Amino acid sequence: MRTRVLGSDLEVSEIGLGCMGMSQSYGKTDEKEAIYTIHYALDNGINFLDTADMYGNGHNEELIGRALASYTGSTEVIIASKFGIVNGDDITRRYIDGSPKYVRSAIEKSLKRLNLDHLDLYYIHRIDKTVPIEETVGVMSDLVAEGKIRNIGICEASLETIEKANQVHPITAVQSEYSLWSRDVEAAILPKLTELGIGFVPYSPLGRGFLTTNFQFEEQDMRRFLPRFQDENLLNNQKLVDELTKMAEDMNLKTAQLTLAWVLNKGEHIVPIPGTTKISHLNDNIKAADVVLTAEQMAELDRLFDLSAIQGTRYPQILMEELNL
Template sequence: MKYRTLGNGLTVSAIGIGCMPMIKGGNILYGENADIDESTRTIHRAIDLGVTFFDTAEIYGPFSNEELLGEAIRGKRAGLVVATKFGFRFEGQRITGVDGSPANARRACEGSLRRLGIDTIDLFYQHRVDPAVPIEETVGGMMELVAEGKVRHIALSEAGPETLRRAAKAAPITALQSEYSIWERDVEEEILPACREHGIGFIPYSPLGRGFLTGSVRSRDDLPEQDWRRNDPRYSDENLPANLRIVDAIAAVAARHGVSNAQVALAWLLAQGDDIVPIPGTKRRVTMEDSVGAADLMLTADDLAAIAAAAPRGGTSGPRYGEQGMRMVRL
């Protein structure tokens, strides 16, 4: 495994693991339900392969994803970088809105520590920006948790460039997590430059386009009835056929190298800068092992040019979220 350094000297494996798909049921389902034992074996195998970076959030489940990760890393904590996120209000299991207040950061942190079974969260994100709370107030509350030893580093998710700059003036921001992939390149215009102005690492989530870029979905009929992606505009009957040209371009590059589409999509992200660490979601060893192999794949200039021609910034058909989801990003 290769390793990369995010902001403020935080070193992680070049490929991290998005743990969101690993629970059975829950509020966000891709494909078939996970097998909990296989999810646990996947985490253990990732550690064996040198993966150190594991990403979860209290909203996944909610809550049960942190519990699964915590149980899986028991006795294996040394050397790992455990990331989780806060930023929502709950009534029981029901999400009732965003909440970026310091009080909510503290509530979430203490709950996450308990569920994960650890003493310190290595990387603590605000999951979504709360427009009602100044970002300076939010990161100030997060830094109180750092001062108390409950958190090592703080981060943001889906923050817009000006919010990111304000946050960086108020506190040391180690990373920004936002969607970034071959078919979602909008961060390149303003957000990645803002990160680099302040030495902030970048964590792409959904680096495989929620599975689309792997080539495993050619039609909506390939998705189970309860699959979250049935609500994804890019998977609609109107947009999906148009987006297959991106998959076909990736497949052509993959064939030249004798690797999977997933490895090409992840290697493309790694080629965009040494400060980028993708976190593909996985729930099975076979897909995790394939994704981790991307760290050793070097794409050529011709490969990158072919992908750019098929997937220019803004060229994907359909927005990445529905209307409600889009109102919560780039704030």
């Protein structure tokens, strides 16, 4: 697989592996299969793993730590993790903490769980509106100087926040939701990142599995709580995916591959991190890196998934309020 560069010099495979679903969110998980999937990814061109301290309340970082410990191949792994969302007993009790004291304690816990002495990329998972971003990035800059992290990232941040953060320390990557049905970043964020030389890491690039032909809910699946997966919204949005699938079939591609190819074709500084727990899906996703789309095909997809065509917000109101829009 080819590589792409985030920021000035963080070279990663052009597709990463999102590991969240191995610990939470989309139904049952199986640790053995998850570790096998991570090893398979590392042996087949992917070297960029995405996790966060809050995924499974630390379980996801521990799982990656175990996968790295039992990995016998030669790939040098690039690990990205995140801090700042503090889980409560339920969603109404979770909160955001970007205070320097919290950052210092969070990095130590993440490094311990992953059994690493540094992270390649450390993201602020959500912006703490009670702490100036300069303070949060300031302490992260100290962590770079101390060798605990190599690069700083920031998730779901506004233009203003990105610019302020980048003045304190060069930001290597912004991570936000981006896919055919989540295109809000296109208007202002993506051009600004290009201008500032900051990489972009789209999360949920397969629309949390909706922009594939595999989509189904299990019990305990967090997608049940997302407005665009509910009732009339779901029916409306499914029509667009049916069109997408027709287009993919005409091109002899899987729907997921066309979905990922569209993201990859949006810019050289973009590195999507599709999440999967299955080797078969991983293989499809790896092959998406070789799909070449014409300007006409890109334009057709842009037209089909025009912002106004999608019904329902990407999070329920309580989680929309956490975003720094």
